Amino acid sequence: MKITGTFLDEISWDIPHQNWGAREWDNDFGAMKAIGIDTVILIRSGLRRFCAYPSKVLARRKGCYTPPVDLVALFLELSEKWGMTFYFGTYEGENWYDETLDDEVSIACDAVREAYDLYGSSPAFGGWYLSHEISRKNKSVVTGYAELGRCCKAVSGNLPVLISPFIGGIKIDPDNPVSFQEHERDWNEILCDIQGAVDIIAFQDGHCEYDELAEYLRINKRLADKYGMQSWTNCETFDRDMPIHFLPIKWEKMLLKLNAAREAGMDKAITFEFSHFMSPNSCYRSAGNLYNRYREHFAL
Numbered sequence: 001m002k003i004t005g006t007f008l009d010e011i012s013w014d015i016p017h018q019n020w021g022a023r024e025w026d027n028d029f030g031a032m033k034a035i036g037i038d039t040v041i042l043i044r045s046g047l048r049r050f051c052a053y054p055s056k057v058l059a060r061r062k063g064c065y066t067p068p069v070d071l072v073a074l075f076l077e078l079s080e081k082w083g084m085t086f087y088f089g090t091y092e093g094e095n096w097y098d099e100t101l102d103d104e105v106s107i108a109c110d111a112v113r114e115a116y117d118l119y120g121s122s123p124a125f126g127g128w129y130l131s132h133e134i135s136r137k138n139k140s141v142v143t144g145y146a147e148l149g150r151c152c153k154a155v156s157g158n159l160p161v162l163i164s165p166f167i168g169g170i171k172i173d174p175d176n177p178v179s180f181q182e183h184e185r186d187w188n189e190i191l192c193d194i195q196g197a198v199d200i201i202a203f204q205d206g207h208c209e210y211d212e213l214a215e216y217l218r219i220n221k222r223l224a225d226k227y228g229m230q231s232w233t234n235c236e237t238f239d240r241d242m243p244i245h246f247l248p249i250k251w252e253k254m255l256l257k258l259n260a261a262r263e264a265g266m267d268k269a270i271t272f273e274f275s276h277f278m279s280p281n282s283c284y285r286s287a288g289n290l291y292n293r294y295r296e297h298f299a300l
Contacts, residue, residue, distance in 0.1 A: 003270065005039030006275070007273040008075060010043070025074060028275050029082045030082065035300050043129070044089040046064055047091075054066045062091075088125065090128065105151075125156075127159045136186050142193050150196070162198070163198055164202045165201070169216070188226075199229055203217070203233065205233055205235055213257060214264050217260060217263075221264055221267075233269050236271070239253065279291060
């Protein structure tokens with residue numbers, strides 16, 4: 001199973017910044033295109049006070065800084081150039097994981113309306129990504145998914161909405177990893193609650209053991225089919241087994257995960273994320289080696 005999409009981790013949470021400009025990003029989009037990537041997903045358009053575009057909404061409501069470069073405009077321009085579909089990642093405030101949402105959904109919806117007014121005319125603008133991540137049923141985030149997903153679809157004429165949650169496996173919760181049965185029960189309830197607001201679910205694949213992954217993905221596919229959603233896999237190209245966070249993954253491990261996704265019948269494979277962990281242009285030299293091994297394996 002080949003990777004055909006990647007996140008763009010520009011407003012980073014825990015990944016070092018590469019300080020790229022337009023030329024470096026153009027080169028990287030070309031490297032993505034060379035292996036068949038046709039979809040790029042902005043991981044988030046803002047985090048706390050930093051933004052990927054000059055947002056008047058976020059400056060006013062969250063005190064966000066105005067960036068020196070409009071990265072959303074740049075990514076859309078490059079997506080058009082290289083024939084890719086762009087998903088806009090929503091603003092990530094700090095209160096979504098609380099019991100009450102306060103005004104975080106309202107802020108995110110205002111930013112969605114602003115973004116679609118600014119960029120929705122681009123032929124590459126193809127959907128939305130809800131940036132918050134959960135593994136089990138979190139009432140606050142599930143409510144936010146439903147409200148913000150419906151907002152995105154209403155603003156844009158029903159463009160698809162993507163989420164990328166994670167499996168609560170042994171690598172995230174070694175004392176109490178989620179069982180297959182618990183995972184299925186929780187996500188059956190969650191998908192029921194967000195049906196009609198979310199179209200695509202792309203579980204991260206790095207939090208469980210490699211020999212468990214195919215079964216979790218089969219559950220994900222079965223549930224997505226039940227609720228009329230697409231089931232993608234988010235193949236993490238960084239290594240969760242290392243004591244250093246985060247380095248490019250070993251090719252053997254990546255292949256195990258792609259094979260599990262193929263066995264489970266996933267609709268599409270995306271990655272978090274190409275530019276740091278798989279690109280020949282990455283600040284990590286081993287990322288370029290991973291790119292070479294991937295191209296050799298798939299004869300690209």
